[in-house]
Amino acid sequence: MAHESISVFDMLKIGVGPSSSHTLGPWKAALMFCSLLENNYELSDVENITVLLYGSLAKTGKGHGTDIAVQMGLLGADPVTCEIDKIDFQIADIRETHMLKLADKKQIQFNPETDIEFLYSESLPYHPNALTFLAKTVFNENIAATYYSVGGGFVEQEGYKQISSKNQQLPFPVDNAGDLLHWCMKTGLSISEVVLENESSWRDESDTRKGLEHIWETMRNCIYKGCHTAGMLPGGLLVKRRASDLNKRLLKGRKYNDYGSWVASIRQGGNDFRYTIDWVSCFALAVNEENASFGRVVTAPTNGAAGVIPAVLQYFICFCDGHHPEKIIQFLLTAAEIGSIFKKGATISAAMGGCQAEIGVSSAMSAAALTECLGGTQRQAIMAAEIAMEHHLGLTCDPIGGLVQVPCIERNTMGAVKAITAAQLALQSSPDYAKVSLDTVIKTMWETAMDMNMKYKETADGGLALHIPLGLREC
Incomplete structure (x- = not known):
């Protein structure tokens, strides 16, 4: 097994409740998807987004605020610094207008009732906490990315090695x-x-x-x-x-x-x-x-x-x-x-x-x-x-x-x-x-x-x- 370097700030993260795996993780996954869109496509071309929640994220997603978290992430809000007193207002605005300002830059149509799907009977094999973001552009391009919230606010993207501090060479490597x-x-x-x-x-x-x-x-x-x-x-x-x-x-x-x-x-x-x-x-x-x-x-x-x-x-x-x-x-x-x-x-x-x-x-x-x-x-x-x-x-x-x-x-x-x-x-x-x-x-x-x-x-x-x-x- 390859050595994994984990920093104290990987284990102790500032965020928003109620759950690191069901709230903070999906929030960060949505931010990662926004970055993927901005780095590889024109954000102005994105027409709509659908979010699929699998397994445990679906079954307890409402109670853990997973739906709220992904919307906050898609808005581009930082869970470390955002004004938590404004969360209810921001979510209510999306629910009432069916509009979401993607990455705080591009207004898209978004109805949480239909664009966030809770797939209660479906689970992905890698981890019970999985979610997929589907985006469609004005040119009919379909963009998809799946993320796993693996606990403690750690998030991994399917098909990619996690870009983090894990490969850092330490003077005293510790695995156990x-x-x-x-x-x-x-x-x-x-x-x-x-x-x-x-x-x-x-x-x-x-x-x-x-x-x-x-x-x-x-x-x-x-x-x-x-x-x-x-x-x-x-x-x-x-x-x-x-x-x-x-x-x-x-x-x-x-x-x-x-x-x-x-x-x-x-x-x-x-x-x-x-x-x-x-x-x-x-x-x-x-x-x-x-x-x-x-x-x-x-x-x-x-x-x-x-x-x-x-x-x-x-x-x-x-x-x-x-x-x-x-x-x-x-x-x-x-x-x-x-x-x-x-x-x-x-x-x-x-x-x-x-x-x-x-x-x-x-x-x-x-x-x-x-x-x-x-x-x-x-x-x-x-x-x-x-x-x-x-x-x-x-x-x-x-x-x-x-x-x-x-x-x-x-x-x-x-x-x-x-x-x-x-x-x-x-x-x-x-x-x-x-x-x-x-x-x-x-x-x-x-x-x-x-x-x-x-x-x-x-x-x-x-x-x-x-x-x-x-x-x-x-x-």
């Missing part, structure tokens, strides 16, 4: 946990230090640090906004947002006016076990309620699991005196490397592996990062990742109504708590006596994914999605 541990032992570097050296193959270290600071700023803003936004989540399940009410109850009237004073107010409540766990849950709920509301989140490694890493990192900041820029960068570097190993050895796509591939991976990423930041050795950090994933093996993906809400939001709280527990276990253990390696767990996870019934892989055809009637409120 054994490789990572080898380089750590040989150099004496921590996991985060090995990753930082590798990142310097792509950019200056100062740029990596600035980029990670921006990643954390986005996570932090998402937590803070989610903890201060009440109401109901969109989509028809009538799920009430809980982070805001929980934030108020836990603070008991303590005053603050910004993120910094909010953290200080949280710390004033002490370190009681129940108080701490309630805050971890609150942080995770906040992120995934924002994600479910088409908010801006960091894919870590996916949108459906976007709350775990921010929640554990916020826990580290609030309750472990981790509010230091260097510690935050260390945390994110370590987490990203563990996630990349899972992507190389298994999958981070729920449509391929169930929720073990999302919540399980994010929990493992967080556990390793927290362990290193709390002073654990490289082997203890890898052990923590193994413990976290070991207790997510077989976790199915069964979103009710195809929405990233029930049980997805609460699963982020559980993944965060398991990560903290795994870190504590690893810190109090000797890896010499561990019976299971991280590479063994990753291999087992992939085999479990292959054996898992397709109805438990983000199709909303099984599990809770089948047995809970739409309209029921989450507890």
